[in-house]
Amino acid sequence: MTAQPKSIVIYEISKNKAISVPLEHESVWLSLDQMTELLNRDKSVVSRHIKNIFAEKELVRKSVVANYATTAPDGKTYKVDYFNLDVIISVGYRVKSLRGTQFRIWATKTLRDYILKGYAINKNRLIDTGIDELGRAVALIKQTLDSKVLTTVESRGILRVITDYAHSWVMMHKYDEGEIKISGKTKPKYALTYDEAIGFVHELSTTLHAQDAATKFVGMERDDHGLDRIIGSINQTYGGKDVYKTVEEKASHLLYFVIKDHPLIDGNKRSGSLLFIHYLAMNGLLFRQTGERTINDNTIVALALLISQSHPKDKEIMIHLITNLLG
Known part of the structure; x- marks a missing residue:
């Protein structure tokens, strides 16, 4: 530019x-x-x-x-x-x-204020156009920003979520106005199984324990077979057709369910993020054609935080947020 x-x-x-x-x-x-x-x-x-x-x-x-x-x-x-x-x-x-650290802290706060205030100024215009989903997403993000002291990775990731999601909203609005065409969603070519999933979780747990970076409960399943049910729900069909039809939908629900339903005693955010990345990679959606990651590590950390902090009633807006970021 x-x-x-x-x-x-x-x-x-x-x-x-x-x-x-x-x-x-x-x-x-x-x-x-x-x-x-x-x-x-x-x-x-x-x-x-x-x-x-x-x-x-x-x-x-x-x-x-x-x-x-x-x-x-x-x-x-x-x-x-x-x-x-x-x-x-x-x-x-x-x-x-x-000095770089000090600048990062200043820039993060400046950008956060700029984006949130900018949204507030344009709130009425957004409502007038009949679109309030962006407002709900920003409200969820603001709630998380206000609820805890964020680490560097979380701060950078949440800012990326805000900006990327705002961009996707603009793209969808242009599409509604007939100004742009959006390509179809990705059809799954790979299905995650429970045996694979629990194998990856155990592998992650072993690595973290070797680094003394986790409690002994990380990766341990609860007694209610929660992870097995989550994998089953991602792959479920109705009338011979997938309930979640695209890779974006399946990946988003996988990340959300593992973090929100707590199938493990500890390590749900890390395990959910790992399975999310693996599922995207196996379905060819982890990288864009430019070679850039579709969704980077900081953004995944931020999404995991947002999901864990969100209210269950906001499930759909969280799913929409993730799928839009993958689009």
Whole structure:
């Protein structure tokens, strides 16, 4: 993209030093020079890390780089590459920068406020169009944001859920208006069995115990055969046809049921996330044609948190949220 950013926010690096940060497309953006100043690292070091991020396919360049018109000290205007929060955070982790951590905390709060306030301002317009599903999703997300102190991974993931879901809502609205065509959903080519599922759960439990990262109850089934019933419900048919017809529907219900129904004594979120990823991978839906993950690890962590915090009456909106993110 090449343009002037719609909004600018000021971030104070120190008492006597500040940078102007573009805020657009639900992210904050920094140039290479600004990132160098923020992280207090040599420009060549930051540049090398950015190149490695793209070379290792951690991020896709066209999704995280914008080209903005910038006025230089000589008074001339130049086109300059700006990198979004995903890149800034990734570089910050690689150089182990305290300033990078501080910026991440500030940016997360700034984006959260920007997105939620922006929704509030446009609430009446959304209702007038007869669409309130986005509002219900944002309300659920806001409830979770307000209910606990979030870790870095949870914060990044929830912000991604908000922005990706908002994008999918816009796409569906354009579809309703006849402005865009949406491809059909994915037909399953693989069915998960109980034996496979419990095998993966036990494998996860063994790995976590070896790392001393889990209680002894992780992966242990309750006595009511809950996991077996969940797998059965995902694969159930009626009149010879699948009740859940698409990979997106089946995967969404699998993740929701394992986390919400607690078939295991402990480790339901981790086990549900593992089975969710495996099911998507086996049905060819884990990666997009570009090579980018359909849904990344941070987003899965955030979804698991949102499901666990949600009320049972909100089951359908959670399922819609997950399926839209996979679409």
